[in-house]
Amino acid sequence: MIKILHLSDIHMGSGFSHGRINPETGLNTRLEDFVNTLSRCIDRALTEPVDLVLFGGDAFPDATPAPYVQEAFAGQFRRLVDANIPTVLLVGNHDQHSQGQGGASLCIYRTLGVPGVVVGDTLKTHRIQTQNGTVQVLTLPWLTRSTLMTRQETEGISLAEINQLLTERLRVVLEAETRRLDPNVPTVVLGHLMMDNASLGAERFLAVGKGFTLPLSLLTRPCFDYVGLGHVHRHQNLNKSNDPPVIYPGSIERVDFSEEKEDKGYVMVELEKGRVQWEFCPLPARTFHTIEVDISKAEEPQAAIMKALAKRDIQDAVVRLIYKLRSEQLDLIDSTLLHHALSPAHTYTIQPELVSQLARPRVPELSASNSIDPIEALKTYLNNREDLKDIAASMLEAAHNLLADDMEDRDLNASKNLQKYARMAKPCLDVKG
Ligand SMILES: [Mn+2]
DSSP states (O other), rough: OEEEEHHHHHOOTTOGGGOOOTTTTOOBHHHHHHHHHHHHHHHHHHHTSSSSEEEESSSSSSSOOOHHHHHHHHHHHHHHHHHOEEEEEEEGGGGGGGGGTTOGGGGGHHHHTTTTTTEOOSEEEEEEEETEEEEEEEOOOOOOOHHHHHHHHHHHOOHHHHHHHHHHHHHHHHHHHHHTTTSSOOOOEEEOOTTTTTOOOOHHHHHTSSEEEEOOOOOOOOTSSEEHHHHHSSEEHHHOOOOOOEEEEOOSSOOOOGGGGOOOOOEEEEEEEEEEEEEEEEEOOOOOEEEEEEEEEEEHHHHHHHHHHHOOOTTTTTEEEEEEOOOOGGGGOOHHHHHHTTTSSEEEEEEEOOOOOOOOOOOHHHHSSSSSSSHHHHHHHHHHHHHHHHHHHHHHHHHHHHHHHHEEEEOOOOOHHHHHHHHHTTOOOOOOO
């Protein structure tokens, strides 16, 4: 039996706005949180000990983390190297530099030839020898449309069509890969993917519209014993019949408030050919609390806020207090008292929101036509948003630039189409896309 620890979506170095500087170390406390949580995963891997560690991708918030963040990450995985525990580091969307064209942050471990570390930056099957036998790990890093398609192929077709075409291509490539598998050796798929039946956590906001979704049937094949995923931050098993389990362990720490109510952890797997057991192991990630209170109708607004605060255990938590009030209540709130009441929190923000007495009128200029010029629409919008006055001019400028870029792209596409036609006419002509 092979024991595996599967974790994912470390995102080390993100969420600094929810931390503060630790005066003793000079580090942001949220980095320290992420390192502590990761070290608990590594502790477990060492004490079991497991035969293999699978990391499902998204090591950092982007492909160029600060050196001290990289060092903190490497320092933890180094402990697995010292203990001779093989490790697969899969490349997620946040690990790829400029959509994969610029390489991935994790590839440095392969370049350095770190013993026992496999970097999954291509679709490939790795045969890994562990203390308790061989395991096949098929790595499926984050795919972009350029992985399986040329630019010419994606030109002029809709995103949904691209998605379908990519799924078909991937099905063929996977089929070829599975035919090369040794049927007697336990097999794991490690993928950084968006499955179409996953329920989304923060990743929805972190990577909107950049990827495509895959059908579950692509991965629920009898030749796979365990499907370990990364990308979605909410832990879930997508295949309840467990044949095979298709598991997102989720992120190990809360990246932001959208993960407030999610349990954080990693997954322990026991694997034999044709038999698998798994268990979600929770981690003591830092608590996030949103305390929302509407005091617009309260007779004693301050007391109402204090009461709402007293109800929650905010000790060492990341807290946001949102209270809705009427403008004439502003003077009734003593913010010193609020700060005092919130001081046991790790960090906190206070967000007062004014409720308007009158229903907001629709913006009249925009209701007439649905074919309004985008710049005119933006101007009308900005005229109605007093709170955006300071940045209105730069927003308009940015919009102008964006639209200008768009026109350039169209011109570029037009010239590419011409090139394509030229190539169709003269097959020997070498045209670079
Ligand atoms: Mn991801």
